[in-house]
Amino acid sequence: MWLPCRNEDDMKIVYMGTPEIAAVILEDMLAAGDEIVAVVTQPDRPKGRGHELACSAVKQVALAHGLVLHQPEKVKEEEFLSCMETLAPELIVVAAFGQILPKRLLEIPKYGCINVHASLLPKYRGAAPIQYAILNGETQTGVTIQYMAEGIDTGDVIAREVVAIAPQETGGSLHDKLAAAGCVALRRAIGQIADGTVVRTPQDEASASYVGMLKKEMGRLDFAQPAQVLERKVRALIPWPGAYTTLSGRNLKLFRCEVMPLSAKERQRAKENAWGYGTVIAVGRESFTVLTGEDGLAVLELQMEGKKRMAAEEFLRGYAMELGTRLGV
Numbered sequence: 671m672w673l674p675c676r677n678e679d680d681m682k683i684v685y686m687g688t689p690e691i692a693a694v695i696l697e698d699m700l701a702a703g704d705e706i707v708a709v710v711t712q713p714d715r716p717k718g719r720g721h722e723l724a725c726s727a728v729k730q731v732a733l734a735h736g737l738v739l740h741q742p743e744k745v746k747e748e749e750f751l752s753c754m755e756t757l758a759p760e761l762i763v764v765a766a767f768g769q770i771l772p773k774r775l776l777e778i779p780k781y782g783c784i785n786v787h788a789s790l791l792p793k794y795r796g797a798a799p800i801q802y803a804i805l806n807g808e809t810q811t812g813v814t815i816q817y818m819a820e821g822i823d824t825g826d827v828i829a830r831e832v833v834a835i836a837p838q839e840t841g842g843s844l845h846d847k848l849a850a851a852g853c854v855a856l857r858r859a860i861g862q863i864a865d866g867t868v869v870r871t872p873q874d875e876a877s878a879s880y881v882g883m884l885k886k887e888m889g890r891l892d893f894a895q896p897a898q899v900l901e902r903k904v905r906a907l908i909p910w911p912g913a914y915t916t917l918s919g920r921n922l923k924l925f926r927c928e929v930m931p932l933s934a935k936e937r938q939r940a941k942e943n944a945w946g947y948g949t950v951i952a953v954g955r956e957s958f959t960v961l962t963g964e965d966g967l968a969v970l971e972l973q974m975e976g977k978k979r980m981a982a983e984e985f986l987r988g989y990a991m992e993l994g995t996r997l998g999v
Contacts, residue, residue, distance in 0.1 A: 681781065681864060684759040685728075686710040691849045692765040693727035695786060698853035699763070700735055704860070707759055708738040710745070712768050746772045754778050761863065764818065765852065773820055781863050783818040786856055788848045790814060790830060792878035795823035800848060801841045802881040804906035807898075810834050811844070813852040815859040817870060822880070826870035829859040840908040886911040893948035893998055896964035897929040915948070915998045917974070922997065925979060926971035930959050936966070943994065950995040956983040958991050 683704055685696055688711050699706060709732040717724035732739045742750040751774055759779045765786040776783050789799035791814040803811040812832040819825040831851035835844060862868040889911040891900055904913040904924050914923045940951055945961055952959040959966040973979040
């Protein structure tokens, strides 16, 4: 039985999160006056070319505010679970933590464990909902607050915020929108838990879909795919892992592209020249266009290996791009 607490400020909360979106939400909770009795985040991991240990965005916030911090290698470790049982939080809030919580941990807080998930559940359960919403051409997504169950993102929904996806949305810009929306949805959910008005809505399992973690190799562009698919990939994978191909044996990252419908004349010329997918079929002052499985992909912003990120117009002033040049080989 779920009972209302006296006041949301009386609720002892443990916060669990790791990346930037979780750090934004933690900052908002602190600004709202939530009683964060401990923060749990992933252990420091090697990062960058030097493989130096780097702490998570959430750890940085916790240290800046002098919060009690835990970094268990595995949350199912007896030492960590015993610590949480002794601490006896009344609510655990999770946002992109990165580990599955065991049943024993889920049962500790009397008001339960709730999760901030960056999709409109049950769609896009899993690790990379922000990027996949763009990859799949969605026009809207959002944030869901759900009670946690033993499955991945399977618990009852208690709050949500819908967010529109703009035509030129990137993974980075959508991340920021969803972080803000997550703060709003979480504030509402905590308030409802505090006053006993929270309503739990089971998810429709028939509508569920899962997305896995992003990997660097996902950014490689296959020009046999339609230009529309490639353009979405370019936007979705900003800032990481980024969309890339090769040009003259060097890595070439793409940051902004447009779909260019091909005229009958352009299609005929490509056929006559036996140009394969990935071939440059047009060069202008501000862009160059690559042949894809459907239509052309105009490249507007890029970064050549060893160079800075720049507009294609600037790149073309220093690089003699010729018709028939092949990318990705």
